[in-house]
Amino acid sequence: ERSSHSIVSLSNGSRANLPVIDLDPGNPTVFEEYWRRMGDKCRVEIPGCDLMSYKAPTGNVCWFLLPELVEAIRGLYRVVGNAVVDERHLVVGTGSRQVFQAALYALSTPASLKPIHVVSAAPYYSSYPEETDYLCSRLYKWGGDAKQYDTNKSGAFIEVVNSPNNPDGCMRLPVVEDSFGQGKLIHDLAYYWPQFTPITSPADHHLMYFTFSKCTGHAGSRIRWALVKDREVAVKMTTYIELNSLGVSKDSQFRTAKIIELLCNDYQKFGLDVSNSFFEYGNRVMAERWKNLRDVIGRSDVFSLPTFERQYCCFLGRPSRPYPAFAWLKCKEEIEDCGSFLRGYKYRRAKREAFWS
């Protein structure tokens, strides 16, 4: 099919009322207004003598994880119901790249003669190949589109399942046919939050990770965490982070814990009337942005957007549609490269091929 795609970020900026489509890489400042309204409620003060140690007073496998953050994250999943958190080890990292590398390290085999292939079904998050290969590791290497991966020819693999998927917003399951049980899975659930997609059931995978960046929009804190079933894997991930950065900023962990706590308290306070909760607010904002974008795209013969079915969201307690943080914009037949076409009309586009937010 002669068509091409470009990605529009719907999660950056707060300029929903202006007739501007900003194709810059998404920066999830879209929720800034909500946090501004929270005023001093999220203010954190850290006395000079606090949080000085590398270690955290914790019995966790992840020895630098603050107990306040453990409590907050576990509470958050109890409120939102988007992942199974009981009997899971929590591992905290600095942003997705560190946690991704930690997961690859933990799932690969140092004694193996060949690097294990890392794959994801196309269209995949465009940073995965670069993140996998930039260290030229002898443990793992990028193996391309999971849909094309042949285990008989190429052997063991790690499949990254990003659900909802950046860039096309679809919910995903693993795709590699793994008749000989040679595969390992990483579930990147960055966008599995009620503002972006209906929460249909708690995710329950061996290794899944989430990010504070997309959960509340606080990308600057660089807090990401993994929920890991297998203790050995959690230990190896912790070792990677220990060797890489000797832990994760306690200041950031502390602030993250405070913000998540506030979010959960609000929900508990408002009970079933979640209209004032952060996620309900986020869902409304995303719905409005999608409406605006669909209105504009609907006037064009050239572009189209994916459509998504309504599904019951257990958290919102009503049917809802996916409102992905990205729009997978499709150009019709006669245009071969959607990106160049938009550039021709002076739409701003990401500076690099790898779109990220």
Ligand code: PMP
């Ligand atoms: N994973 C995916 C699928 C993403 O889309 C993004 C942001 N664009 C990230 C990871 C980055 O997350 P973080 O801020 O935690 O590094």
